[in-house]
Amino acid sequence: MSRFVTVLVLLGLVLTGCVSREDAADSRDAPAEVPLSELSGLTLNVGDQKGGTEALLRASGALDGAPYAISFSTFTSGPPQIEAATAGKIDFAITGNTPPIFGAASNAKVKVVSAYDGGGQGDQILVPADSPIQSVADLRGKSIAVAKGSSAHGHTLVQLNKAGLQASDVKLVFLQPADALSAFTQHRVDVWAVWDPYTAQAENELPVRSIARATGVTNGAGFGIASDAALADPKRNTALSDLLQRYAKAVRWANDNREQWARRYGEEVGLDPKVASLAQGRSLRLPTDLSDELIGSEQDMADLFAESGQIAAAPDFARWVDRRYTDVLKPLYLDRS
The missing domain is CATH 3.40.190.10 (Periplasmic binding protein-like II)
Structure with a gap:
């Protein structure tokens, strides 16, 4: 860590x-x-x-x-x-x-x-491996760490819209990657929306699971x-x-x-x-x-x-x-x- x-x-x-x-x-x-x-x-x-x-x-x-x-x-x-x-x-x-x-x-x-x-493959929405969250539809009421105005912010918004949710249905916690990592690993947020190489680092070094990626969803x-x-x-x-x-x-x-x-x-x-x-x-x-x-x-x-x-x-x-x-x-x- x-x-x-x-x-x-x-x-x-x-x-x-x-x-x-x-x-x-x-x-x-x-x-x-x-x-x-x-x-x-x-x-x-x-x-x-x-x-x-x-x-x-x-x-x-x-x-x-x-x-x-x-x-x-x-x-x-x-x-x-x-x-x-x-x-x-x-x-x-x-x-x-x-x-x-x-x-x-x-x-x-x-x-x-x-x-x-x-391609959007590295732009993903991550949850802890043992999280009960299985899909974007499960994010209602959940907190999402994301860098404001980043590609991950746009990806999150499009995924929520696709799942019939609005930004007001979740709690967006605006954090840059280093702070988002800390909040995510300390379970102060439920979800981390991020992009490569941070996604690749998390997949390699943390017990995480991806519930969505941007490929075919955003440009x-x-x-x-x-x-x-x-x-x-x-x-x-x-x-x-x-x-x-x-x-x-x-x-x-x-x-x-x-x-x-x-x-x-x-x-x-x-x-x-x-x-x-x-x-x-x-x-x-x-x-x-x-x-x-x-x-x-x-x-x-x-x-x-x-x-x-x-x-x-x-x-x-x-x-x-x-x-x-x-x-x-x-x-x-x-x-x-």
Whole structure:
């Protein structure tokens, strides 16, 4: 147990900023890209979660020869990344499918610029192995630990709706993973909704049982978000285009070298090899299209959040989507098969 807690705490550093309540700016025309040779001296600030983005880029060699520097910052979940981008602390981050909805609802100064198919297998709802809870339908009156605005929050809400329950039928206890782990193992909450690699860690190190997973229930997507300020700056816009292509190539390498990638990932973030292999074997996010269908599924989730009172009003999610990088990324999309 102590090792699990230590890993969560050490890798779960929170960098926060305040999300602006000002009206979100309309999407601007992308500035003209500059030659990569002009990016010398530029540092792109990138948010990360549990080392995944940085570890993947470095393990694959995708950053070799990059004409700019990257400074990585680690966050516990997507919502603090959205806040940091709005506050100008980071230029880019990859989040789950729910943080951009909360960001849009708060008029965050970010745009969704890329999409990734994570499959949703690692986004699960866990109960103790000896719990009488057998399904989501049994959650009425139960307490659920979940990070507010995370993909696990969205997954929980969709599962409740599917089972004919509302958020008001349960007690949502908003905790980041390290605190949620403590509450769950001390039986101060009945249920833990979480995502990989935390799910994989819990499955490997705790007596738990999954009662639901996001596959086929939510879109299971991840999204690249960029700050409005970075998108408006010619040099940072150019660097982001280059970084997104490098990241897509890194995912292609990881997809083709899963054992090697899982080993490197575990070493980089301090995970047991079995945990790293399980998490990356099922939750590797493959680049995919920012399609109208995907954006529509995000709108459906935003509407559900508003109907349940989790956010004040549903944003028009499409206003927070910028497809300027679609043409350069499309040749790098991979089929999940």
